[in-house]
Amino acid sequence: MENYRRLNLITGWGIFLISLVVYLLTIEPTTSFWDCGEFIATAYKLEVGHPPGAPIFMILGRFFTLFAGNDVTKIAITMNILSAMASAFTILFLFWTITHLVKKFYDKEEKLSRGALITIMGSGAVGALAFTFSDSFWFSAGEAEVYSTSSLFTAVVFWAILKWENIADEPYANRWIILIAYLMGMSIGVHLLNLLTIPAIIFVYYFRKYTPTVKGIIASLLISGIILGGIIFVLIPGLTLVASRFELIFVNGFKLPFHSGAVFFGMLLVGGFILGIYYTHAKGKVIWNTVLLGLFMVVIGYFSYSIIVIRSAANTPLDESNPEDMFALYSYLNREQYGNNPLVYGPYFNARPISVEDEKPTYYKGDNEYYKVVRSREYKYDRHSEGIFPRMWSNQSRHAGEYIYWGKLDESNLYDVRRDANGNPIRGSMGEFTYDRSRPVGKPTFGENLRFFFRYQVGYMYLRYFMWNFAGRQNDIQGHGELTKGNWISGIKFIDRARLGPQDNLPGFIKNNKAHNKYYMLPLLLGLIGAFFHYRKDLHDFWIVALLFFLTGLAIVVYLNQYPLQPRERDYAYAGSFYAYAIWIGIGFAALSHWASSKVKSWMTPVFILLITLLIVPGIMAKENWDDHNRSHRYTARALAHNFLNSCRPNAILFTNGDNDTFPLWYYQEVEGFRTDVRVVNLSYLTADWYIEQMTYKFYDSDPLPINKTKDKYIQGVRDYAYLVETAGVLIQQKYRYNRDKYDPELRDIYKKSLDLLKSSLLPANHPKDFAAIEELRDNMDPVKLYGYLRTFNTQEIINRIELDGEGIKTQNLRMEELIKRIDGDYAPLKDVMDFFLSDDPRFKDGQYFLPAKKFIIPADDDKLAEWVVPEQFRDSQVDEVRFSITDNVLYKNLLTVLNMLGNNEWERPICYSTTVSSDNYLNLEDHFIRENLILRIAPVSENNPEFLGSVDTDFMYQKLMKEFDWGGIGDPRIYMD
Structure with a gap:
């Protein structure tokens, strides 16, 4: 057994060095596209990145950037090295996980034979190296993204529960459980993907401590679901929500400084944990003590988010969502700026809202207290346009056609036919009916909804990525269902031809694409052999790995509920699922070794099988993937x-x-x-x-x-949008002042002729003040005032009273009306328009803001x-x-x-x-x-x-x-x- 431990340790570190060298040789020397530039910047200066943040990754990144010294051009590569090292350590723990699982096949043997040792170590090497050279994981290993570090947390916590499994009956074995809880808490500050290992960990515990029964398995599923859901949907947002309530009471109610309520709640929470842990320890309540310790470790790890609040309060140049108080942090953690995808029940893509309601108000930080504000509004839909498990939900116009394509929908069941002015149907160039997508008449059926789910979300957005990693990849040109872009291939001609047509006659830029990688489905087949062998040899462990595989793969597909036309490929989200499959690839070698050793009983047999397997699985993957994953000179x-x-x-x-x-x-x-x-x-x-x-x-x-x-x-909820409405009279003065040279000659001519008419009337004698006011316009011409005066004098009663030339004043009044219309319809000075928009004009009191031009x-x-x-x-x-x-x-x-x-x-x-x-x-x-x-x-x-x-x-x-x-x-x- 001592020899096994030593060999397992040495071989594991050897695999680690191989993967580390590969990743260091192929990392990008500077920033990459997508989120990498933001992550490097926020880590270097401890700034605040996009929701929901990654404070642990930020702190780790800041540590690595210290090795750049004073050379800021090296900051990026030090962050990339963090990803490379995290990836290599992931491979190390994957190796030890596989060897642990395969060794259990030999637990009945008192002493491991040489052939058994080679099989165990070979299984770890094959599985770990296959994952080392897998497409998605290798790509993440070369850039400053959170997914490599997240994978490391996944690998460590799964390995840690297996370490606990070895010593579960020994004193202090639960320290591994506490470590796992702490790592889980810290992983929240990297990415939530790590939490998906919780059900697998629960089942390792259950199978080790209890005799499995149907009732026990169902209970374990429920418990794991409650823990997983409790952390994601209750603990993470709930602690911040409660802290915000304390904050509101302390600041608005007690008139104490900002953050006083949050600090008090934090002290109360920590004090409660300490008291509970002390009490359960003193009373010998081991299970409750372990539960409280574990939960406390999760909370301690989660408290890493305090650095987000602290740095946001410093108003750093990058301060996304400005989460410097508990209300803003709650919104930040819930990713509210990105909106929500309906999961269980909601509207379909062609639903039209029937009303709009304000969502629950929140608060924003003022000078001395928090002020209530409605940050967003929620659309309400007719229940007939909604359904359960809505997969086709995005109402963006460009997505409708994609839903129709992937779901194979009959558009006539969804929309009314477009018609011309005479009511006749409008047909397309091929004689087909065209449809008005603003006028829905029905919704997709549940079967069509599931068809989209399986064809697009499962097939295209998960299985395609899975096959990229273990069957082969057509190219790295992002596709949206086209036969020539981004599909999986096998390298086996009749299979690829049946799916995508002949691949030999493709244009050179596609056929010679460096990401045209063919594995001939060998990693896939070896994994399937491994899964079957695992099922036969150790049913409990098989279901644990299968649960990990499902939760980090298809369960994510369900949760993300992705719409079509994604802006980028999303294979990185499923790295945990590919990790689990790599375990079966390793076990697949054990299956081959067992079979061959049963035919040829020699310790050299597994050596021979190992060499062949290393060559045709990780060897082919390394050879095919190297050229398109080598980013070592890319700037x-x-x-x-x-x-x-x-x-x-x-x-x-x-x-x-x-x-x-x-x-x-x-x-x-x-x-x-x-x-x-x-x-x-x-x-x-x-x-x-x-x-x-x-x-x-x-x-x-x-x-x-x-x-x-x-x-x-x-502030959010105020002037979020504005209607553009040409509004008569609102900016006429400003338009006139700007265009004075254009309109002044005619305006003065109207004024002069009108004044002459008034002079010959009784107005100067009977109403000298009114006449003087009109004369004052000579030096300060005002078209609105002049128009007002002329309209006053244009009534028959006034004309008769002051003996005014009626025809003459009517003529000038008509001229003035036309001039006012021309001024009013002219271009408006932009600054004046925006000043009006930002004013407190009474027409805005109902919240309907508009630009009057x-x-x-x-x-x-x-x-x-x-x-x-x-x-x-x-x-x-x-x-x-x-x-x-x-x-x-x-x-x-x-x-x-x-x-x-x-x-x-x-x-x-x-x-x-x-x-x-x-x-x-x-x-x-x-x-x-x-x-x-x-x-x-x-x-x-x-x-x-x-x-x-x-x-x-x-x-x-x-x-x-x-x-x-x-x-x-x-x-x-x-x-x-x-």
């Missing part, structure tokens, strides 16, 4: 950030929209300190009050944005413009005002804030769009864009050039492209641009 994301920022002029405001045009830029500014004068503004976040508030702060070299609204004007002007006085605003080559197309119209009837808070900035900026700072931003956000300003490399700058020029979205600054572009751009080594043949 693409960093180079893109460099080029985006370097396309901007000094002190620019740059609008971005997604992860990949934002997070790398955040990294480059926060970590490497490049172009911190540029303010990156993510339009997706600009709908949130906390983000708008942060935009009003000065950070580094970037001044506050020109936003002139106070927090009470943009759809046509806007941004003045551009050439005498006040800096030289950079209109480069020399565009002087011929320069205009003294930017005129634009918005055709949309509703604008949301993000674009309303953009209008606010445009109105206040006065051309002092460059305002630009990233070229990656959707044209839906352009506000019809395209004719006033100047393209400057990767950005589109708004300028007082007018040029209709739809091919290039405005004008092109060729001089500026040449200078940047040829002398200042960073190309990230794309010419290096060693680099694979996935």
